[in-house]
Each structure stands twice: as C-alpha cells, then as structure tokens.
C-alpha cells in the first residue's frame with residue numbers, strides 16, 4: 001500500500017543513510033527500483049524514493065528530503081505528519097527565575113516550555129507547538145492511565161566550550177523511541193522532523209543551560225495513548241511531548257562506587273517481553289525491589305534472571321543502567337564483557353558508546369555475550385575481576401564496588417578512587433582516540449573521553465551542535 005511503503009521509507013530514512021534498506025528507496029542511477037529487502041541501498045549520494053515504479057522524491061546531497069516524504073504521506077492518506085516547518089512557538093510571559101546551580105537535583109525542576117504534538121486516527125498529527133509548561137488535560141479513561149501505554153526517552157544537551165548547545169547522539173534516542181512506540185502500537189512519527197522540533201525547544205530554553213562542565217539539560221520525550229476508552233485496543237489518539245529538566249553533575253563531590261543488591265526474585269525483563277524498550281511499565285515494578293535494596297544499604301538492584309539453574313542465573317542490567325565487567329579470563333586475557341542485546345536488555349546509548357570506544361582502542365578483548373552469575377562469583381573469588389561499572393545517560397559511568405546477595409554474602413572489587421579522579425580531572429580533550437596509555441581505571445578514562453565529546457572538547461560526529 002502506498003502509505004505503508006512511504007511510511008516505512010521515512011522510518012528507514014530517519015536512521016543513518018547507510019542503514020537504509022527499503023524497496024522504496026533506490027539510487028538515482030538505478031532505473032528499476034530494487035524490490036529486494038536484503039539489498040542495501042548503501043551510498044549516501046542521491047536517492048529516489050519510489051512508489052511502485054514512479055520516482056517521487058530525489059534527495060540532494062547526503063540527506064533524504066524527509067519533509068517532502070512526510071508531505072507525500074499526507075497527500076497519500078490525507079493524514080498530517082509531524083513537520084518542523086509547521087512548528088509554532090508560544091513563549092511564556094512569566095519565565096521562572098533560574099535556580100542556583102547547587103539546587104539542581106535530578107528531575108525536580110522543569111524549564112519554562114514544553115514541546116507537544118497530538119495525533120488522532122482521523123486527522124494524523126497536529127502542528128507541533130512549543131508552549132508554556134502546563135499540566136496536561138487527560139480524560140480519566142485515557143488509555144495511558146489504565147494500561148500504561150507509554151514510552152519515553154532520556155537524553156541530554158550540553159553547553160559546549162565553543163558556546164554552542166550540543167546534543168549527544170540524539171538520533172539513537174529517536175530510533176529507540178520509535179521502536180518503543182511500535183511495540184506499544186503507538187503511531188509512527190517522523191523522527192528527523194521531531195528531533196528538529198526538539199532542537200528548537202533547546203534554543204528557546206537556552207538560558208536554562210548552565211555554561212559549566214558537568215551541568216546539562218535532561219530532555220524527556222514522552223509518548224502517551226490518550227484515547228478515552230477502557231477498551232484494551234490500539235490507541236486512536238496520542239500525545240508526544242518533551243519536557244526539560246536542568247541537571248547538575250552526578251558526582252558533585254567526586255566519583256563514588258555503589259553497592260548493588262543481586263535480585264533473583266524479581267525480574268525486570270524476560271524472553272518475549274519489553275525489556276529492550278523504554279516503556280514506563282518496565283520501571284513501575286522496579287520501585288519495590290529498589291526500596292528493599294535500599295533497606296539493605298544498596299543504591300540499586302542488579303537483576304539476575306534465575307532461569308532454572310539454581311544459583312546461576314543470567315546477569316541482566318541494573319535499574320536504569322547497563323552493566324559491564326572488566327576481568328581477566330581464565331586464559332589470562334583481559335576482557336570487557338556486557339550482556340548481549342537479547343531482547344531483555346535496554347540498548348543503552350552509553351552502552352553502545354562504551355563498546356565503540358573500547359573497540360576502537362583495541363587494547364583488550366570486548367564481548368557482548370550472556371554472563372552467568374557463577375562466572376562473576378568465580379572471577380571475584382580468583383581475583384580476576386578488575387572493574388565493574390554501570391552505564392547510562394544520567395551518570396555516564398557508575399563504578400560498582402559491591403554485589404550483595406540475598407544470603408548476606410557480598411562480592412567486593414576494590415575501586416581505585418585516585419586513579420579514577422586523575423582521569424576525570426585531567427585536561428579535557430586529551431583522551432579521545434586511540435591512546436596507548438595503560439588503563440588502570442577504565443571507568444575514569446571512559447568518563448573523561450565521553451565528556452570531552454559531550455562538551456565539545458574533541459570533535460566527534462556523536463556531538464550534534466544545535467545552536
């Protein structure tokens with residue numbers, strides 16, 4: 001169907017062009033559209049988007065004209081798409097005073113505006129708008145309130161040393177939001193166009209972004225089903241909105257390692273579930289285990305899926321972090337290992353960043369593979385465990401010192417605080433790229449390297465200037 005094919009082309013086009021694989025996209029010089037789904041379109045030069053055999057759009061330069069595609073979808077099915085050129089900005093007349101930097105506790109304070117676009121099955125998307133931040137008006141029967149049809153993202157913007165607002169790999173967050181939405185049967189949205197609207201929101205809120213390393217704006221794109229029905233059915237109305245919270249450094253007084261409670265009783269994710277999507281429901285059930293872990297002196301939970309092998313489950317992830325272990329294997333080789341993206345792990349942007357960096361350094365083995373709890377126990381007992389850390393947008397890298405089991409036994413790995421601080425405090429911009437300096441604190445080195453990109457100390461395609 002025309003609309004479906006166009007929509008799938010837009011979906012593909014919103015990712016990296018080298019990933020486009022769609023029967024509807026073909027190189028210009030290719031007179032006959034390929035219909036093989038397995039043939040990559042490949043090069044980033046001019047494409048035509050085909051519907052049937054009629055060329056509809058041509059891209060100039062390296063980018064598909066997504067606006068034109070979106071407009072064609074509208075023409076094709078009469079439903080409006082999200083288009084950044086339709087964005088309306090209604091500025092507040094009563095901006096709030098900016099808080100002192102010391103008051104910036106994570107997620108407590110919101111900026112003055114929000115970005116929103118509503119979808120309706122009969123009309124498609126409303127024109128996106130930036131409006132003064134205000135409570136939502138929802139029907140008490142709205143599906144999101146009853147069946148948790150909601151997904152979200154967490155991403156940050158930074159003030160670069162060059163005075164430009166910068167986002168870190170925002171395309172990855174848009175891709176993940178679109179995947180989460182698909183899993184909940186929320187309607188597709190135009191990722192590139194919506195990201196353009198988010199950038200405009202950042203420009204509107206520029207004064208909220210502290211010009212100080214460690215500080216940032218945390219963006220929360222949120223997507224909810226608003227259909228007023230108690231029926232468990234595909235949404236016929238939805239709202240996609242983004243709010244912003246200014247945040248301070250996660251470690252204002254130096255990096256501290258945390259203690260995780262090893263939870264085999266509660267599962268965060270399971271085969272066939274939604275563990276790989278960022279849906280609100282994944283988090284609701286983690287609050288109670290988190291409270292129980294806190295009562296035992298642990299800051300977070302490490303979920304280990306007890307899959308029948310008594311005391312030897314599969315290591316998953318922490319409440320809101322992916323986990324990594326740097327150890328010496330039994331053959332003496334140093335290896336950084338993390339659980340694979342098997343459907344039960346959230347594909348973290350920081351996880352992917354860490355994997356890309358360490359692979360580019362080529363200093364030790366890197367593996368994404370299932371990790372059994374017994375392997376962790378053995379590595380700690382045999383003094384082969386070198387470092388443990390979690391990764392996530394909020395914290396970047398979170399060292400882990402202790403894993404506490406329900407029987408009260410604890411596995412502890414020494415944390416080299418001085419070496420970690422040395423890396424974090426070193427002159428920015430000196431660590432990106434292949435450095436052969438011995439790594440005694442991988443956590444510290446990764447943190448410095450990633451911050452260098454985020455704050456624009458080193459050039460990288462991962463850092464996307466917004467202003």
Ligand SMILES: Cc1ncc(COP(=O)(O)O)c(C=O)c1O
Nearest residue numbers: 320321322346348349350392393
């Ligand atoms: C369950 C879970 N795992 C991992 C992460 C880390 O993902 P990211 O690096 O994209 O922030 C998060 C945070 O978003 C999370 O909620």
